[in-house]
Amino acid sequence: MDKLLIEGGARLVGETNISGAKNAALPILCAALLSAEPVTFTNVPQLKDVATLLALLGQMGVAIEREGDTVTLDASALTEPVAPYEMVKTMRASILVLGPLAARCGEARVSLPGGCAIGARPVDQHIKGLQAMGAEVAVEHGYVHVRASRLKGARLVADMVTVTGTENLMMAATLADGVTIIENAAREPEVVDLANCLIAMGAKISGAGSDIIHIEGVPRLHGARHHVMPDRIETGTYLCAAAATGGDIRLTGVLASSLDAVIDKLIEAGCTVHAEPDAIRLCAPPKLTAASLRTAPYPAFPTDMQAQFMALNCIAQGTAVIRETIFENRFMHAVELQRLGADIRIDGNTAIVCGIERLQGATVMATDLRASASLVIAGLVAEGKTLIERIYHLDRGYERLEEKLAALGANVRRIK
Numbered sequence: 001m002d003k004l005l006i007e008g009g010a011r012l013v014g015e016t017n018i019s020g021a022k023n024a025a026l027p028i029l030c031a032a033l034l035s036a037e038p039v040t041f042t043n044v045p046q047l048k049d050v051a052t053l054l055a056l057l058g059q060m061g062v063a064i065e066r067e068g069d070t071v072t073l074d075a076s077a078l079t080e081p082v083a084p085y086e087m088v089k090t091m092r093a094s095i096l097v098l099g100p101l102a103a104r105c106g107e108a109r110v111s112l113p114g115g116c117a118i119g120a121r122p123v124d125q126h127i128k129g130l131q132a133m134g135a136e137v138a139v140e141h142g143y144v145h146v147r148a149s150r151l152k153g154a155r156l157v158a159d160m161v162t163v164t165g166t167e168n169l170m171m172a173a174t175l176a177d178g179v180t181i182i183e184n185a186a187r188e189p190e191v192v193d194l195a196n197c198l199i200a201m202g203a204k205i206s207g208a209g210s211d212i213i214h215i216e217g218v219p220r221l222h223g224a225r226h227h228v229m230p231d232r233i234e235t236g237t238y239l240c241a242a243a244a245t246g247g248d249i250r251l252t253g254v255l256a257s258s259l260d261a262v263i264d265k266l267i268e269a270g271c272t273v274h275a276e277p278d279a280i281r282l283c284a285p286p287k288l289t290a291a292s293l294r295t296a297p298y299p300a301f302p303t304d305m306q307a308q309f310m311a312l313n314c315i316a317q318g319t320a321v322i323r324e325t326i327f328e329n330r331f332m333h334a335v336e337l338q339r340l341g342a343d344i345r346i347d348g349n350t351a352i353v354c355g356i357e358r359l360q361g362a363t364v365m366a367t368d369l370r371a372s373a374s375l376v377i378a379g380l381v382a383e384g385k386t387l388i389e390r391i392y393h394l395d396r397g398y399e400r401l402e403e404k405l406a407a408l409g410a411n412v413r414r415i416k
């Protein structure tokens with residue numbers, strides 16, 4: 001298994017380009033299931049999760065052409081509307097095929113994702129929504145089995161804000177008979193990007209980006225081209241890495257407006273941030289100030305940036321209180337950061353981080369995608385060498401991580 005060796009101490013300086021968003025690409029690739037015509041996507045990041053999803057779509061009979069960051073999917077001959085456990089267990093986002101398959105094929109069998117490192121993460125809201133649209137849903141032998149001759153438009157009120165739940169139901173509703181209204185919808189920019197892709201395919205959607213989305217079903221969707229939005233979490237991660245190392249970087253190909261809450265916190269921590277529409281420059285202070293935060297659905301501070309900010313706070317001046325409200329078990333990075341010398345106390349969903357002068361390199365274990373990113377940031381500032389094990393988590397969500405970090409001056413090497 002690959003490991004990442006980081007020699008701490010280098011300031012990150014320079015410019016790098018941000019890739020397409022993993023969390024936008026995954027639902028958007030699934031949207032191709034809704035049409036019998038080819039759909040072409042550009043700015044698709046080359047990541048393990050994308051490869052897993054493409055393998056899953058291929059197994060269903062989708063024809064795939066891929067050249068660099070351009071992917072064309074042709075779902076005219078869907079043969080197997082099934083997502084097996086072996087695939088879903090490696091990537092929960094596979095659940096995103098459920099809505100499109102139910103709408104297009106009238107049938108789908110998708111493995112229940114089960115738990116994951118960061119919490120239980122049930123899919124009851126996805127199921128409840130499809131049932132309200134007239135689907136018969138049975139959960140048997142660990143699989144969700146959906147049947148529906150044609151889904152019917154309905155008023156759906158989610159019990160909590162769920163990103164993939166909103167995306168699944170929005171996709172299903174595009175081909176339903178009549179109007180669907182999703183209330184308490186997720187407002188994440190990735191939901192808007194998916195809606196824009198669906199609209200390009202002929203869907204009638206309004207309100208994406210607000211908490212009420214209207215979808216008027218159409219009989220079929222057609223082929224289209226769509227450019228995947230920039231990855232706001234990758235952007236935020238590099239900004240944190242630069243902030244932690246006292247760096248000065250410029251990121252291009254970003255969507256600055258999707259990062260307001262993160263930028264506010266970086267400014268609170270003492271950074272100077274200059275945001276242009278498609279680029280961001282960050283200049284770090286000699287010493288960061290602790291910045292407390294609370295994660296919540298967009299537009300509030302993203303849970304996917306919580307671990308990276310914990311790493312920053314480990315070496316900031318003062319004490320930060322970090323409250324995680326989305327996932328119940330998303331502090332696994334804290335124990336690994338403690339191995340680097342961090343002063344962190346966990347009390348339920350709250351972490352209290354007292355900044356210390358410097359972290360010390362050690363061997364640590366990556367436990368999930370964003371936890372791994374926090375360990376990279378910590379390794380970049382720690383004294384001496386940090387060896388991060390199980391970095392396959394990073395490969396799920398960060399395109400060419402070592403290459404981009406090295407270009408910014410980091411001393412980082414993958415060990416095969």
Ligand code: UD1
Binds near residue numbers: 122123303326
């Ligand atoms: C998506 C993102 C993930 C991010 C998360 C929260 C993708 C591929 N992944 O995950 O990176 O961390 O949003 O911003 O876009 N819940 C239920 N029942 C459901 C659905 C969700 O109880 O049917 C709960 C979850 O357990 C969690 C909360 O709702 O506590 C939010 O989860 P959700 O927004 O659905 O996360 P994902 O869409 O899986």
